[in-house]
Amino acid sequence: MDFEIRKDRSKKTGLRLAREREEYFRLMGQGVSSREACRIVGIDRRTGKRWRNGFTPSNSKRWRPPVTRLVASAPGPSKHLRQADRIHIADRLREKASIRTIAAELNRSPSTVSREISRNRHPVNGQYRPYAAQARADERRPRPKPGKIGQNPELRDYVQDRLGRRWSPEQIARHLRRDFPDRPEMHVVHETIYQALYVQGRGELRRELTRALRTGRAVRKPRRQAQQRQPRYPAPMVMISERPAEAADRAVPGHWEGDLIIGKDNGSAIGTLVERSTRYLMLVHLPHGRGTELVRDALVDTVKTLPAHLKRSLTWDQGSEMGRHHEFTIATDIPVYFCDPASPWQRGSNENTNGLLRQYFPKGTDLSVHNREHLYAVAAELNGRPRKTLDWETPAERLHKLLATTRQ
Template sequence: MSFTPPPTRSRRRYTAAEKLAAVEAFTRLGNCRAVARELGFPYLTVYQWLVAAGVDVGGARALRKEEYFRLRAAGVHRAEAARLTGFHIRNVRDWDRGIHRTSYSRTLPDGRVIHYNKNVDVESLVAGVRVSALEQVLDPRFLSLLEREKIRAFHAQGVSIRSMAKALGRAPSSVSRELRRNSVGDVYEPYAAHRVSVTRRPRPKTRKLLTQPKLKAFVQEGLDNQWSPEQISHKLVEEFPGSQEMRVSPETIYQTLYLQARGGLKKEIQAALRTGRTRRKPHNTGLERQPRFVDPMVMISERPAEIEDRAVPGHWEGDLIVGTQNRSAIATLVERSTRFVMLAHLPGDHTAETVRDALIKTMRTLPEHLRGSLTWDQGVEMARHKEFSIATDMPVYFCDPASPWQRGSNENTNGLLRQYFPKGTDLSVFGPEDLERVALQLNGRPRKTLGWKNPAECLRDLLVSN
């Protein structure tokens, strides 16, 4: 339940019978990993038993490999040959491609070597430094290769350090330190200096949780109590307001957990984290989001305040309720101030074109002063929102991703509609008359938020007053 093994855990003692069973299973299966899976023992433990018993583990593997190639030469499919010989499909795929694998590298048929620990082939290195690291764009506070080239030119011309700094927009101390650290005699080489700077970037140091016992104990206790790393981090600030040593970010906790998981503590990590993951899951940020539609969206944050406080009628929220296997749908529209409901029939499908035409037809039944705006989520059915706005003179505002509460009236109405259209129902069997009858019933219900009036009465009052 933590990122370190419990100190009180005792090492398991295996019996001679268990070791003998592993040897017998290997004689039958001929595969160390298959033995480990069958008996439920760690692979390395089984491997050590077999070696200690004098079993030629490597020889058995070589025989199975020969058998695999014999089967392939006889025309057996790769997956079937792998199954019969007990090899993983990824291993045999590399063999068929002529790739030679070791514990830490792969040698391709053309002679290139890819090292696992460097995650880069040797041809992508320049003087032992990765090309991608040399070309990486850093924060402007770091000297770039172009600036280093300018420093070399200035230095060769005898320009003073302060003049160089003024021309580059840098502090004189930065230029002075660069020349002092990366010059050989009186010669400054910008490319060598840039490579050296790349090698200085990593900061290999002991993780904070491993050097602060008190901090580690607090984090340990939080994980045992099923707290998230974020909760632990904020609780530290509250419990130890004046101690900078008792500070750790959520990311540091996650990094420590996942680093230990790579060492084999996967069960402990699964118990420590709510998600049960033993690997990081990449997350996209808002900066990485691609435009949802061809036509630019107007987000809900730009919606006028008069719409937000429901002071002016005529502003609508909309969405789809979908039927079984998303094959049918109904468009739902709710007026924000009166909660008046309108249902749009979608015959056949709910593509962007079909939804556009249905919404235009429905909105044109309203008087102009009740066609103020429409708020929708970012579903693909609104890809034609620009054409809808042109046809109805109604702007469309889009909610943020995964934020259904931003159109709360519509979400509440969709919940009420499920009384008439349960989930898993084929909605294509309901015609326009059925939708009109359901909308009539909802609009006739008294609502607490309307002072126990019903939406139909509130909309009637608006029509009469105008």
């Protein structure tokens, strides 16, 4: 027999019988009689009866619900607290354990345990009783719940009137608080209004009011499910995590970082390519815009003059201009790796160089006026500027040294 009866179950240990309850109901589920199950787990028969049937109210004791619900809980981790968790919380609170200690024992956040105690403790004496706490949690859990707008005709008429005047849900929610500052039953957030419009079957707001929304949609467009998102590019991206390790440590030249600097009103751009090992800069001329085909062709023309050992990889952000990255790779044999979203530090050398370039190409100016020769002159000037990160060598000098070493 795997179950071992514990010898010490005195009041000083907190009467923690969760393991006994679990084993008792497991045996009962296998067809073992209550008398035999009580004998195996080492409890009195009346204890097993109370677990199955609860306490009958009398002058000396209060009603307590049965705990058979504990058997129905699914094995493994659960998003919500279970009755066994609440029994553990009650036992440990009786032993004066801290909330952080209890949370660590349950592998939960301390805020989860704190909220559980404050929400489900007795409203009068403040004691935390696990069975009553479970009952309160079960009462709040059923779905769907009646909506606030559907239960309040005055609120519903107010919201429908403003929607008919083409107010946005957020504008309505803000004005409700301004018009009814002392009536919380008239306060809703804008998400509540969206739910009343989009969730079918509630009938809280007229469906035709969705035409008054700026989107005009009668159903929501899902955006959070990764599997339902549209791919950013026609060809799959290769992320920076798959870039060769030699690119990360900057020991081998030929790994480039790229980006665009944008001109006035997003109407013009200049491409920038920075070699990671030497910080050598090449500027890409884009006189006719930054469409995917224009960027592809300009990048191909710029890198085709490089020797083969300087064409190892290109790292770019997820800008739309690289929509034809796979065609660039086919034309140049240079693989393109993409940074993670909102992670400019993954192209740190390029970001730093773009900041230096703003001395020559200020923000808010038209960048299409600069011809190819001027771009070459700016790149040559920056490549001839000493860098602290290169021990005060210039990018041109460091690249020349690396090329000389490679030839030998």
